Amino acid sequence: MVDITIVGLGVLNVDQITRETERVIRGSNEVLYVDTGVATRTYLEGLCPRATSLFETSYEEAAHRVNAYHHMAARVLDAAMDHPPVTFAMHGHPTVGVFAPFLIRDMAGLLDLEVRVLPGISAMDCLFAELMIDPCVAGMQMYEATDLLLRRRPLLPDVPALIWQIGCVETSLHTMHVSKPIRFERLRSHLLRFYPPEHEVVAAYATPHPLMPSTVYRFALRDICEQAHLLHPGFTLFIPSAVERPIEDRELLHLVDSVEHLRRITR
Amino acid sequence: MAHGTATDFLVRAALDDAFRELALTDPQRAFEGYDLSDEERDILCSRDGRLLGLLGAAVAKAKTPIEQTAEDDPPETAESHFPSLPEVNLLLRLDPRVTHAPDSAPSVGYAASLSPWPGEHERKPPDEEGREQAAEQSNDAPPGVSWIIRITPTVVDSVTDALPCGSRLNKASSVTAGLKVAYHASIHPNPSQTSEEPPSAERPTAASATSPWIHHVESAAAKAAAQAVRASDADGRYDKLLDLIDALQTGDERG
Ligand SMILES: C[S@@+](CC[C@H](N)C(=O)[O-])C[C@H]1O[C@@H](n2cnc3c(N)ncnc32)[C@H](O)[C@@H]1O
Numbered sequence: 001m002v003d004i005t006i007v008g009l010g011v012l013n014v015d016q017i018t019r020e021t022e023r024v025i026r027g028s029n030e031v032l033y034v035d036t037g038v039a040t041r042t043y044l045e046g047l048c049p050r051a052t053s054l055f056e057t058s059y060e061e062a063a064h065r066v067n068a069y070h071h072m073a074a075r076v077l078d079a080a081m082d083h084p085p086v087t088f089a090m091h092g093h094p095t096v097g098v099f100a101p102f103l104i105r106d107m108a109g110l111l112d113l114e115v116r117v118l119p120g121i122s123a124m125d126c127l128f129a130e131l132m133i134d135p136c137v138a139g140m141q142m143y144e145a146t147d148l149l150l151r152r153r154p155l156l157p158d159v160p161a162l163i164w165q166i167g168c169v170e171t172s173l174h175t176m177h178v179s180k181p182i183r184f185e186r187l188r189s190h191l192l193r194f195y196p197p198e199h200e201v202v203a204a205y206a207t208p209h210p211l212m213p214s215t216v217y218r219f220a221l222r223d224i225c226e227q228a229h230l231l232h233p234g235f236t237l238f239i240p241s242a243v244e245r246p247i248e249d250r251e252l253l254h255l256v257d258s259v260e261h262l263r264r265i266t267r
Numbered sequence: 268m269a270h271g272t273a274t275d276f277l278v279r280a281a282l283d284d285a286f287r288e289l290a291l292t293d294p295q296r297a298f299e300g301y302d303l304s305d306e307e308r309d310i311l312c313s314r315d316g317r318l319l320g321l322l323g324a325a326v327a328k329a330k331t332p333i334e335q336t337a338e339d340d341p342p343e344t345a346e347s348h349f350p351s352l353p354e355v356n357l358l359l360r361l362d363p364r365v366t367h368a369p370d371s372a373p374s375v376g377y378a379a380s381l382s383p384w385p386g387e388h389e390r391k392p393p394d395e396e397g398r399e400q401a402a403e404q405s406n407d408a409p410p411g412v413s414w415i416i417r418i419t420p421t422v423v424d425s426v427t428d429a430l431p432c433g434s435r436l437n438k439a440s441s442v443t444a445g446l447k448v449a450y451h452a453s454i455h456p457n458p459s460q461t462s463e464e465p466p467s468a469e470r471p472t473a474a475s476a477t478s479p480w481i482h483h484v485e486s487a488a489a490k491a492a493a494q495a496v497r498a499s500d501a502d503g504r505y506d507k508l509l510d511l512i513d514a515l516q517t518g519d520e521r522g
Contacts, residue, residue, distance in 0.1 A: 078504050081496075082501060107493075
């Protein structure tokens with residue numbers, strides 16, 4: 001028997017919850033959740049006798065975000081040992097940008113509890129739809145904003161990029177305070193090593209409520225600091241490619257349309 | 268009598284398809300039965316960015332983004348006040364020169380040059396760069412080598428004129444007075460110099476998969492902590508679980 005199912009609740013509250021997730025929550029003795037969607041509580045209470053929000057008890061102004069994840073993991077394991085099965089539900093997809101599921105998996109392994117993870121609709125999926133992005137065309141590189149700067153990760157200007165958590169850049173502490181322009185200067189300097197200053201980038205916030213349209217700001221990379229007051233922690237930055245990489249393998253280019261080649265590589 | 272709040276309105280719009288449709292097509296009718304302020308009605312009709320504030324207020328009450336007021340502002344320091352200065356990247360190049368004197372063995376000297384490091388987008392297309400390198404290497408001198416010198420300036424202090432004691436730094440006045448800047452310099456191999464593969468194809472010599480979160484699941488400390496969790500009663504379990512997290516992160520290193 002699965003003791004803990006880790007699920008994502010999607011981004012658009014509550015329309016993006018899958019039927020698979022719904023079924024698991026119905027079969028749980030408690031659903032513990034981290035999601036600030038306005039209708040989440042009402043919705044989950046309709047599925048499960050016990051719906052417990054962990055958001056309010058997890059995050060504290062200027063405290064390490066990692067402490068919040070420790071609290072979530074301990075609460076979920078505690079519930080799973082007491083009255084399994086339980087569901088741990090969070091915003092978006094459960095393994096994107098959240099540490100708690102990884103901690104839960106490793107703790108559960110030591111406590112002989114079984115864990116299963118179900119996919120959810122991530123902000124990435126919403127942005128692919130909102131901005132009409134096809135990651136199969138020129139690829140896609142994705143980085144977490146602070147990690148990008150800490151490691152000075154190189155970017156390929158011919159591959160589109162998604163930069164997560166730009167609104168949280170340069171700190172591992174939780175805050176609800178509005179950003180100042182200075183917060184984005186290091187990020188701008190780093191990106192300017194790979195893209196021209198006038199390159200248009202897109203900051204997008206996929207809508208969390210059906211009455212609200214998504215928020216999309218387009219601006220030249222050099223102007224990112226001036227957008228500071230707008231870029232709350234929910235934003236993701238999309239950087240379209242700035243150049244096209246020429247095809248190098250001319251031989252393969254010729255072969256991809258050849259029936260003869262198709263016969264050679266298939267049975 | 269109207270009794271629903273803005274939060275009730277938003278919750279219903281998220282859960283009830285017919286009501287959502289009404290809220291989108293005929294908001295005035297949807298407002299019937301809800302006790303909303305003029306501003307809330309305006310936000311719910313225009314459905315602009317202010318709706319996020321309404322959603323935030325509905326969910327977390329005090330957990331909406333906080334605008335800092337002047338009183339909340341911590342006194343600004345030079346570091347928080349001035350923009351970070353741009354990095355300077357220079358290309359240091361050494362070109363060996365072989366001199367053949369008639370009556371002695373050939374001798375090698377170096378021509379050194381220092382030039383600005385071109386930004387990635389100013390670089391030549393990969394095959395153009397490759398052709399140039401091939402041309403350079405065709406003479407009998409060994410190929411030149413190059414490094415990147417990176418200079419990172421940091422503002423460590425500001426020198427301000429006549430700033431009254433205890434007053435906050437004001438951007439315009441302090442910028443005119445001057446900055447004290449420290450420089451950190453480092454030298455790195457030039458990734459685009461004559462390697463067999465272009466920099467984008469760089470790969471480690473040995474494969475070693477890395478895990479995003481390293482936990483010492485096999486450590487004796489973690490196993491003992493897990494045992495303590497199992498042995499604890501319901502009241503003490505949460506704290507024992509936090510101990511387990513600690514053990515998973517530190518492993519046996521604490522001895
Ligand atoms: C802690 S991560 C959680 C991601 C989430 N698990 C998911 O799958 O989307 C938070 C980051 O996800 C991105 N994100 C979350 N919600 C978003 C939204 N509605 N629109 C755009 N990006 C969003 C932002 O980059 C944000 O800083």
